[in-house]
Amino acid sequence: MEHFSVGVVGTGYVGLATGACLAYVGHRVTCLDNDQERVASLREGRIPFYEPGLEELMARSAGRLRFAGSERLAEVAGEADVLFVAVGTPQGGDGSADLSNVAEVARAIGRSLGASTPREFPLVVVNKSTVPVGSAYYVSTLVGDGIDEAGGEGAEFRVASNPEFLREGSAVHDSLFPDRVVVGTDSKEALDVLRTLYTPIVEQSFPTEWDPRPKVAVPFVTTDLASAEMIKYAANAFLATKISFINEVANLCELVGADVSEVAYGVGLDDRVGSRFLSAGLGWGGSCFPKDVAALRATAREYEHETPLLDAAAAVNERQRKQVISKLQRDLHTL
């Protein structure tokens, strides 16, 4: 199998899981971060958050997995075949995704490329951060600006979108046994490189003690840039809507004397519905659903397009939280 030299910028849940898994399946990976304390602890084999199995995977890939501060980006970009961008894209004030980290990294990649010696093959810059539709073109422009800033001419790169679907708490499992790998690009060269990079995961041919493996082959979905970016948002928006749906049903159940857990069980057994994300409760939260739904609604607003279903999913979620708090207040008062 062909092994690549890979750089990953950002060592949060996504960057670290991506880097460790790609090293585990045979690639040479350097993970970069601008948080020096984080880099120092990673070099000692410690991760600064709880993620089952990740430290063990890092230890097993030690010979092929390195960590460095962002100041080493030029050196890493110079050696790399593929460079992943996996930095945070927090929610901005108007709900849209804040792309400042992504923009900073894209410009820095451009400056590194512009200042380095000509490459034999173009660098494949892969966006793994969750970014609104159109961001790949934005990244491409910024890398180009960086190259110009450094005075480099003809420094070649290709851009791809490879959204991440892992869940915090099962990042290792989700990265080694994903439901699908999605790659969006308009470059055949980038697609060929990413197909080969992911071959051990797609074919499930890497060594593992998970036997039998959860899956035999992983669908490798190839598409254009905009569709890849949209797949990530649409997936999270659907799951959030599913949770809002069952919470709305739960409130109706309470009125009519039905038991929502029995109802969800009965409904979820239908293959077309499925039982996951069908538990009534506090509503959706966490680091991704609220910001991704808000970003998708913000994108729609940019196009002056209405999203009544997503607006309702967000409103039901907001009401659910308030309702749970007022119930608690009422119950505590009566105690």
Ligand SMILES: NC(=O)c1ccc[n+]([C@@H]2O[C@H](COP(=O)([O-])OP(=O)(O)OC[C@H]3O[C@@H](n4cnc5c(N)ncnc54)[C@H](O)[C@@H]3O)[C@@H](O)[C@H]2O)c1
């Ligand atoms: N956490 C999840 O479950 C999850 C799942 C799928 C997709 N995503 C998306 O993936 C992206 C990353 O998420 P995460 O949870 O790993 O984020 P995170 O906040 O845990 O980690 C981001 C890392 O990037 C580093 N960073 C930020 N700016 C940098 C810069 N300019 N140069 C170098 N390093 C920089 C930070 O120091 C941090 O270590 C986000 O867009 C997120 O929406 C997250």
